[in-house]
Amino acid sequence: MNGDTLKNEAGLFVEEVFVKQKKGIEEFLTAPYAFVSSKTADIYGAKVSSPTAQKTDLDASKYAGIVTQAAFLNHYSRENDATTSIIRRGHYVTETILCRDFSGAPPPPTLGKNADFKTNREYISNLTKVCGGCHTQVINPPGFALESYGPSGKFRLTEDADPSARINPTGEFVFADESKIEFKNAVEMLKQLAKREETHQCYAKKLIEGLYAKPTSKDDGELLLNLAQESRDGASGYDLIIKALTSDRVLIRYGK
Ligand code: HEC
Numbered sequence: 001m002n003g004d005t006l007k008n009e010a011g012l013f014v015e016e017v018f019v020k021q022k023k024g025i026e027e028f029l030t031a032p033y034a035f036v037s038s039k040t041a042d043i044y045g046a047k048v049s050s051p052t053a054q055k056t057d058l059d060a061s062k063y064a065g066i067v068t069q070a071a072f073l074n075h076y077s078r079e080n081d082a083t084t085s086i087i088r089r090g091h092y093v094t095e096t097i098l099c100r101d102f103s104g105a106p107p108p109p110t111l112g113k114n115a116d117f118k119t120n121r122e123y124i125s126n127l128t129k130v131c132g133g134c135h136t137q138v139i140n141p142p143g144f145a146l147e148s149y150g151p152s153g154k155f156r157l158t159e160d161a162d163p164s165a166r167i168n169p170t171g172e173f174v175f176a177d178e179s180k181i182e183f184k185n186a187v188e189m190l191k192q193l194a195k196r197e198e199t200h201q202c203y204a205k206k207l208i209e210g211l212y213a214k215p216t217s218k219d220d221g222e223l224l225l226n227l228a229q230e231s232r233d234g235a236s237g238y239d240l241i242i243k244a245l246t247s248d249r250v251l252i253r254y255g256k
Contacts, residue, residue, distance in 0.1 A: 002039070003075075005037065005039050005040065006040070006071035006074055006075075008035075008053065009035040009036065009040060009069070009070070009071060010066065010069060010071035012035035013031075013035050013069065014028075014066075017031060018236075018237045018238070022236040022237070022238045022239075023237070024203070024231050024234070024235060024236050024237045024240070025194065025199060025200065025231060025237070026195070027065070028065055029065040029066065029190050029191075029193060029194040029199070030064045030065050030190055030191055030194045031065050032059075032060035032063050033055055033057050033058055033063075034055075034056060034058055034063065034069050034070075035053040035055055036048045036054060036056040036058075037050060037051050037052060037053040038050060038051050039051065040070055042154070043070045043153050043154045044056070044058055044063070044153075044154075045155065046058065060187070062187065063155075063187070064186065064187040064190040067093060067097075067186070067190055068146075068149065068153075068186060068190070069153065070153030071153075072153075073089070073149045073151075073152070073153035074151065074152055074153050076088045076092055077089075077151040077152075082151055083113075083151060084120060084146070084149070084150060084151050085143070086121065086124045086140060086143030086144060086146070086147065087108075087135070087140070087143055089143045089146045090138075090140055090141065090142040090144070090146070091139050091143075093142035093143075093146075094138045094142060096202075097199055097202060098175075098198045098202055099198070099201070099202035099205060099206075100176065102134065111127075118159070118162065118165040119159055119166075119167065120147060120159065121144050121168060124143070128140060133174070137173070137174035138173065138174060141171035141173045141189075142171075142173065142186075145169045145171055145183060145185060145186040145189045147167045147168075147169055148167055148185060148186055149186075169184070169186055170182075170185070173189065173193075175198060181193070181196075195232070197228065197232065200228040200229075200231040200232045201225070201228040203228070203231055203237075204224045204228040204231060204240065205224055207227070207237065207240055207241060207244060208227070211241065211245065223244065223247050226247075227240050227243060227244060
């Protein structure tokens, strides 16, 4: 698959959610539609004959937002290799959507090929079972849920190479405060993540960092909490930017 095609389709989705529909992070993580062209129709099991990407409704039991779309799933598979990457996909969800900090992580060992286990999940579980909470509680679970999508992003029920090896997308994710969510599949996981305070706080932090063009500090705490609350209550990304730009923090900063 041509990377530019996938990038273009993801870009149209971003524009649709944040600019055209003026919605926020919850829609971005749960929308049951994507921009699909004849080049990507097969990946989504959709009927699109036009080579120009069209907004296309997808099966809502299988698709929820950007993380279930081909651009993300394909990018976070293992290069030069026809396998998914549980760890890279899971790491992205945890670090980028929830702003979980892994700065103390050891350098990743080189990952070999799974020769001994029926599923990639069993292989990674076994490899990381002695490595503590990073992998077992927060990086692997979203990656396991996303095993329902093959390296190209195509939905599947079994491993590509072995139709007798069923994918198990169920799991439990543990948050920094030790609270947990349980899910049967990626769609259930993403719907729950889209409502979590951690997700909205992370999103608010990224918006503010984008506006300041530098990391947030402790002094931004109150503004971030307010924006996260508004986001959770359904405010759009657009509303949040206006709110942030007109907040005392920003006006004082620019010497109103
Ligand atoms: C402090 C948290 C932490 C611990 C402990 C940890 N890891 Fe990781 N691991 C990470 C993070 C974060 C990444 C993602 C790095 C990246 O994508 O650049 C990672 C990446 C990896 C990868 C690379 C996957 C890929 O597809 O490139 C492997 C393999 C891995 N870890 C295995 C292990 C094993 C085995 C242990 C125990 C001996 C371990 N890790 C301990 C956080 C951790």
